[in-house]
Amino acid sequence: MAPSTSSSVTLNINGEKHTLSVDHRTTLLDALRERLDLTGTKKGCDQGQCGACTVLVDGRRTVSCLQLAVASDEREITTVEGMAEGDRLHPVQQAFLDLDGFQCGYCTPGQICSAIGVIEEHAAGWPSAVTEDVRPEAGPPPLTPEEIKERMSGNLCRCGAYAQIAQAVARAAAETRTETEGAAA
Ligand code: FES
Ligand code: FES
Numbered sequence: 001m002a003p004s005t006s007s008s009v010t011l012n013i014n015g016e017k018h019t020l021s022v023d024h025r026t027t028l029l030d031a032l033r034e035r036l037d038l039t040g041t042k043k044g045c046d047q048g049q050c051g052a053c054t055v056l057v058d059g060r061r062t063v064s065c066l067q068l069a070v071a072s073d074e075r076e077i078t079t080v081e082g083m084a085e086g087d088r089l090h091p092v093q094q095a096f097l098d099l100d101g102f103q104c105g106y107c108t109p110g111q112i113c114s115a116i117g118v119i120e121e122h123a124a125g126w127p128s129a130v131t132e133d134v135r136p137e138a139g140p141p142p143l144t145p146e147e148i149k150e151r152m153s154g155n156l157c158r159c160g161a162y163a164q165i166a167q168a169v170a171r172a173a174a175e176t177r178t179e180t181e182g183a184a185a
Contacts, residue, residue, distance in 0.1 A: 009073040013038065014082025022069045029053045029064035031072075032079060040080040040109050044156075051155030054110035054117075055079045061117035063154075080109035083116070091175045092116050095168035103161045111155050115169045118151040119176055143173050 010019045011031065020035055029046075032038040032055070044052030046065045053064040056078040083090040092115045095101065102108050122143055127134040130150045131141045141147060148166045157165065 007070055009069055011036075011069070011072055011077055012075065013077045014079060024068070024070055026069045027065050028055070028057075028062075028067040028069050028072045028077070031069040032064060032077075038079055038081055042106055042109055044107070044110075049156075050107070050110075051114060052107050052110040054113040054155065056113055056117060059117075059120065061114050061121075061154075078113070080112055083112065090116065091179075092119070092168065092172040095172040095175075096165070099164050099168045099171065101161055101165040101168040103157070103159045107155060107157045111152070111157065111165055114152060114155045115165075115172065118148070118169060119173045122147070122151070122173065123176070123180070143170060145170070 006021050006023050008019060008021050009031075010017055011028075013032070013036070018036055020031070022031055022035070026035075029041060029043055032041050033043065041055055041064060042052040043065065044050035048063050048066045051063065054061055055064045056062065057067065057072060057075050059076070059078075083093055089097070090112070092112050096108065096112060101111070122140050125136065125140045127141065128147055128150045130146050133141065145166055148169050149162070152165065152169065
């Protein structure tokens with residue numbers, strides 16, 4: 001008997017479990033868009049170069065066009081559809097709206113997912129390629145425009161909204177810090 005070319009996977013997306021049978025070659029991106037109608041995540045290059053398909057998998061930024069659906073079995077996946085809490089936008093979404101980070105909207109879902117990952121990675125003290133002092137005891141470096149640009153560099157925007165996107169990430173990061181400090185006080 002020929003080996004099976006499909007498997008059952010359970011994808012936990014935005015807090016909801018979806019069990020489906022997928023061909024082993026199906027990417028997470030295609031499973032989201034074509035099988036589950038979660039079309040907020042966009043397909044740009046389909047080869048890991050543009051960042052349009054970025055989602056969070058177990059809280060980490062992941063380009064979903066390069067991840068197989070079968071490798072996403074039982075993982076926690078967050079897409080742009082899962083960022084808002086009811087009518088309350090995520091601080092990154094609100095900052096993009098207020099500071100005009102949106103333009104064509106095609107790259108925006110990936111930019112938002114990536115920005116949320118950036119803010120968490122930075123808060124956790126992860127260095128970037130432009131961080132000068134990478135010693136763990138140095139803690140998170142200041143989230144300068146250079147740090148934001150470097151950390152967001154996997155997400156391309158062909159219409160040049162970068163300045164507004166960087167400002168939106170900076171504001172959302174500052175708000176998140178303030179909220180965290182407030183909660184800890
Ligand atoms: S569509 Fe995945 S990186 Fe471009
Ligand atoms: S806002 Fe989408 S490509 Fe620029």
